[in-house]
Amino acid sequence: MKFDSVTIKDIAKALNLSTSTVSRALRGSYEISPETKKLVLEYAEKINYRPNPIALSLKERRTRAIGIVVSEIANNYFSQAINGIESIAYNRGYHVIITQSHESQEREKVNVQHLASRGVDGLLVSLSSESEEIPYLTELHEKGLPIVFFDRITNEIDTHKVVANNYLGAYHATEHLIYQDFKKIAHITSSPHLSITKERLEGYKDALAKHKIPFDENLVKYCHRGGMISQEVEDALTTLFKGKVKPDAIFTASDRLTTVCFGLLKRMKMKRADVGFTGFTNTQLGDLFSPPLTVIRQPAFEIGQTAIELLIQIIESKRPVTHFETRQLETSLIIRESSMKK
Amino acid sequence: MKFDSVTIKDIAKALNLSTSTVSRALRGSYEISPETKKLVLEYAEKINYRPNPIALSLKERRTRAIGIVVSEIANNYFSQAINGIESIAYNRGYHVIITQSHESQEREKVNVQHLASRGVDGLLVSLSSESEEIPYLTELHEKGLPIVFFDRITNEIDTHKVVANNYLGAYHATEHLIYQDFKKIAHITSSPHLSITKERLEGYKDALAKHKIPFDENLVKYCHRGGMISQEVEDALTTLFKGKVKPDAIFTASDRLTTVCFGLLKRMKMKRADVGFTGFTNTQLGDLFSPPLTVIRQPAFEIGQTAIELLIQIIESKRPVTHFETRQLETSLIIRESSMKK
């Protein structure tokens, strides 16, 4: 605490000891006599001594804090992932600093650099939709800062990564729509360079191919800000429904896209009733919607847990970690009315 | 950056200057010759020097970081408030550290103490539903740590506070239900000792009184964990509908309570169709629901902005602030179908 709180020095003075003795006693060094130790400990307790973590960080070059960089906390996927992260971190004695990029690369960079310079012991990051080149991260990684990516990952950096099985999630969702007898399935997704975008697009394509439905690239719309700006989703929808091939179903690729798109569809009154709909989202409110929403749900909490576990593993490993893995967790398709053919 | 990054010392050595000269040059002190200044600045730029904020904090006893304590970020109200806070903080050069209490007082205490010991310049807090006595906060406040409360505030501490006009919000919501001709309006709310609970209850009561509807305390149900545990809401509903006086409408008092309760109502199939419903919530998804939800919306973003502005004001004021204010922002009632009498 910064407001004239008690320091090791105060204890030393009061007990007529040196600061080093006090320090050692406090951390239970074996070279301190039991009596002195007891004396110090009791006095420290009595005056409610708390070591100053800032001084500690300066000295030890570690903070027991880990930084999180996500695009938006107002996103069910991320808030659940963060809860997963915290659930482990706190038990392991780490504190967590959450930052948001709001899908802006500039903001992401600022956050990353701030966290790094604040001395976090490691970083958990899901890239912004604008991020393609990420020198600010590679640089840090090369300097030895432990980083684990989750959700939106990158090939630029060789480290642990944790993702949902986006390919299969998309595949099953698409196939489900096909089984419902939809033929013109549009796919509304985020920035084309994002890992999740590519994986989900692959799943979508492969499901179509499997069922001999030709892939039509006019049915795929990219929202570069991931739906942060509702206008881009509206434009996508307008173009789709004005196009030669009108979609009879829509499959959205991210949390925000799903809710924004579903809302717009309703508002635009584009014969919503007979447009099949499903999308990736972690909202728990899907069955309150009208019609109830068929969703692809990611195990966000578990993804967060896995990511922080891997990160702590790197942080606490004695020797540099060289073998990295990419963990993949399965999604689940929750079928409700919105994807049913009328 | 902690990984052998360049320090002021390196610059000094390279340029054959003393560290103090470098330090002064870097912060543009007038007592440094333009040439030296230029030299230093250019070299610093070249080798990409970044001051170490940890060392800075230790020295200056300030961090330009402010701590936020809320119950849940997976709550539309709080995530919007946090966005408001960030929008101002970043422009003013402050970073923001977000923590969650998950409605647990113990966790709240740990977070507060951690933030304080990490040396945040100030605290923005919305209390957990368990928090009544808050010695860990009063203590800090007495030591001079700037604190601003928002949403769930307390009388224990004399400082700036920012809230929605909960009384009027509840009053209007209740009155709206009355106008729809509902007579037995139940109120499902959080912990009785929370400021928001009291204010909203008052509004509810006064609206009833105004319209000569007798207040029936059996129609008021408290969920002590604020709906964190869905069971407590289910119990509340069960009791209500098994009671002598069955409610014909329900008015919920918080974001989580609103969505959980609305969902349960649907699932429990308790003739949901003719139960009027409205509640406090900041979800933007209300009109996607079935039926579309009538909600009381708080200006969360603006509340966040106001809170951080007041906090920064305290932090940066030269002399101790002694006059404190409680700012109140108006809510808005968004009327949709759920509150309509069939």
Next chain:
DNA sequence: CTGAAAGCGCTAACAT
């Protein structure tokens, strides 16, 4: 077993 002293990166009072 305990103490003195150096140092983490930086700033600022105090020389010069």
Next chain:
DNA sequence: ATGTTAGCGCTTTCAG
């Protein structure tokens, strides 16, 4: 205009 030194709170050699 620039350098020297002390100190923020703590740990950790190095000496006794």
